[in-house]
Amino acid sequence: MRSDPEFPHLSTALSPLLMQELLQTTLVGQLDDQRHGLVVGSCVIGETRYKPGKSCVLSYHLQLHDVSTGSHHEQVVSARLCRPDEGMAEFDRAKSIQLFRVPRLQSLAYLPETEMVVWSFPNDRKLTHLPQLLNLEFLAAHLSSKLALIGLDGSNEIETITTEVLHYLPERSCMIRYRLTAKRRSTGESCALTLYGKIYRDDIGVEVHSIMYQLAEQMPGSAVPLGYDPELRTLWQSHVPGEPFLWESLESSDALDVVRRIARCVAEFHCCTVRTPSRFDLPDIDESLLDTIKAAEHAYPDLAGRITSLVNALLAQRRSMCWSGALTTPIHRDLKMRNFLIGGEKVALIDMDSVCLGDPMTDIGSLIANFHLNGIRAGADIGSIRKIVDVFCSAYAEAVPWAVSRPRMNWFTATAFIHEITRRSIRQLDNERMQYINQYLDLSELYSSM
Incomplete structure (x- = not known):
C-alpha cells in the first residue's frame, strides 16, 4: 500500500507490535505507582475505516495482564x-467531554509519535452515552422507568441486568445485548427476558425505528422495535x-435447503x-464506483488502472441496457451472510440500519458477491460457490411475483465486486481481503x- 502524505504515521498505526509498545507507554505507563504491573500482552487491530487523504479511524483489542x-x-x-x-487540537476537544473512568488505564490519551488520539x-x-448503557446502576434506574417499553407493567421490578457488547463500530454505533430478570412484586414470581440496545452517533435511530416497525408488521419473526430513546x-x-448464517452453515447436509430459505x-x-424518503439508485452506484477508483489511486495505484477500466466498461454497459420496468422495493443495502439468523426452519433478516428504496437487484448483487467473498476466504472452489449462487437465484426467482432479469x-x-467488496477492502485496510483482490x-x- 502506498503511503498517505495526509497520514504519514499510518504504517505505524497498522503495526500491532509498534502500537502495543506505544499503548503500553501511553495508556498504562503514565499512571501512578499504585497501578504499575499492568502489561499490554498483545495488540490486535480491529475495525478500521480509512478514507485515503481524508480520515482514518481504528480500534485495537488489547490483552491486558496484571x-x-x-x-x-x-x-x-x-x-x-x-x-x-x-x-x-483533537485531544483538547476530546477533553471537553465528560469521560468515563476506566480502571487502571487512561480514559483518553494523545500519542504524538503517531499523531493519534485514543479513547479507552x-x-x-x-x-x-455509551458508558451509561453499560453502567448497571444507571440501567436499573433508567429501564425501571420504561417497563412498558420492554413488555413489563408497573407491578414488576428489575432484579438483575447483565450486558454483552456484540458489535462495536467506533464513532458509529454499538449493539449491546441485555439479559434481565424481573420480579412481580405481588407474587415474587421472576421472569427472564432478553433485549438489545443499539446506540448511534446521531438520530438515525428514529428512521430505523420507523422502518423496523413497518417491517415487523409484514415479516413475522423479525426483530420488533421496542422504542427509540432520544436521550x-x-x-x-x-x-x-x-x-x-456463516459459510460453515453450508457444509451441512441440508445446505441447499438453507440457501432456499434465505432466498x-x-x-x-x-x-x-x-x-421512507431514503433511496439508493443507479447514480449512487455510479458515484460509489468512481469513488473506488479514487481510493485505489491513493492507496493501491498498481490496481487503479484495472479498476478504472472495469468501471468504465460497467458504466458503458449500463447505458446500453434497457431499464424500462425497473422495480422499486425496500432494499437492505448491507445484504451479507451474517445478517441472516438461522433458527431451525426459520430465517430472520437483521440489521435494518441502511434500509431504503431502490432496485431489488442491488441487494441480490450484494449477496451474490458476499457468497463469493466468504467462499473464497473459506477455500471453497468456484464450482461449489456457483452452485450455491445458482440455487439461491432460482429459489428467489420462484418466490417473487415479478420476472427477474438475469442481465440486470x-x-x-x-x-x-467493485463498489462494495473492493472499496471496502481498501477502506478497511483488510490485508486478508486484499490478497484476493484480483480474484x-x-x-x-x-x-x-x-
Whole structure:
C-alpha cells in the first residue's frame, strides 16, 4: 500500500507490535505507582475505516495482564489518526467531554509519535452515552422507568441486568445485548427476558425505528422495535432467536435447503411496503464506483488502472441496457451472510440500519458477491460457490411475483465486486481481503460478461 502524505504515521498505526509498545507507554505507563504491573500482552487491530487523504479511524483489542494477580482481560481502544500537527487540537476537544473512568488505564490519551488520539472503551469520540448503557446502576434506574417499553407493567421490578457488547463500530454505533430478570412484586414470581440496545452517533435511530416497525408488521419473526430513546440515542429492540448464517452453515447436509430459505426470506423482504424518503439508485452506484477508483489511486495505484477500466466498461454497459420496468422495493443495502439468523426452519433478516428504496437487484448483487467473498476466504472452489449462487437465484426467482432479469442481476453483481467488496477492502485496510483482490476483479469481469 502506498503511503498517505495526509497520514504519514499510518504504517505505524497498522503495526500491532509498534502500537502495543506505544499503548503500553501511553495508556498504562503514565499512571501512578499504585497501578504499575499492568502489561499490554498483545495488540490486535480491529475495525478500521480509512478514507485515503481524508480520515482514518481504528480500534485495537488489547490483552491486558496484571502481573501482581496473574489475571487477564481484554480492553478495546478506539483511535483517530490525525493530520500532522492536528492531534493535540483533537485531544483538547476530546477533553471537553465528560469521560468515563476506566480502571487502571487512561480514559483518553494523545500519542504524538503517531499523531493519534485514543479513547479507552466505553469512551468514544461520538457515542458519548455509551458508558451509561453499560453502567448497571444507571440501567436499573433508567429501564425501571420504561417497563412498558420492554413488555413489563408497573407491578414488576428489575432484579438483575447483565450486558454483552456484540458489535462495536467506533464513532458509529454499538449493539449491546441485555439479559434481565424481573420480579412481580405481588407474587415474587421472576421472569427472564432478553433485549438489545443499539446506540448511534446521531438520530438515525428514529428512521430505523420507523422502518423496523413497518417491517415487523409484514415479516413475522423479525426483530420488533421496542422504542427509540432520544436521550441516549438508542434504539431498543426485541430478541430474535437463531445463529448467524456463516459459510460453515453450508457444509451441512441440508445446505441447499438453507440457501432456499434465505432466498425466500429476501423475497419476502422485497415484497414488503416501506415508507421512507431514503433511496439508493443507479447514480449512487455510479458515484460509489468512481469513488473506488479514487481510493485505489491513493492507496493501491498498481490496481487503479484495472479498476478504472472495469468501471468504465460497467458504466458503458449500463447505458446500453434497457431499464424500462425497473422495480422499486425496500432494499437492505448491507445484504451479507451474517445478517441472516438461522433458527431451525426459520430465517430472520437483521440489521435494518441502511434500509431504503431502490432496485431489488442491488441487494441480490450484494449477496451474490458476499457468497463469493466468504467462499473464497473459506477455500471453497468456484464450482461449489456457483452452485450455491445458482440455487439461491432460482429459489428467489420462484418466490417473487415479478420476472427477474438475469442481465440486470449480473450487472449489479459485477458492480458489487467493485463498489462494495473492493472499496471496502481498501477502506478497511483488510490485508486478508486484499490478497484476493484480483480474484474479486476477475469475478466482476465474469459477471459483466454473462
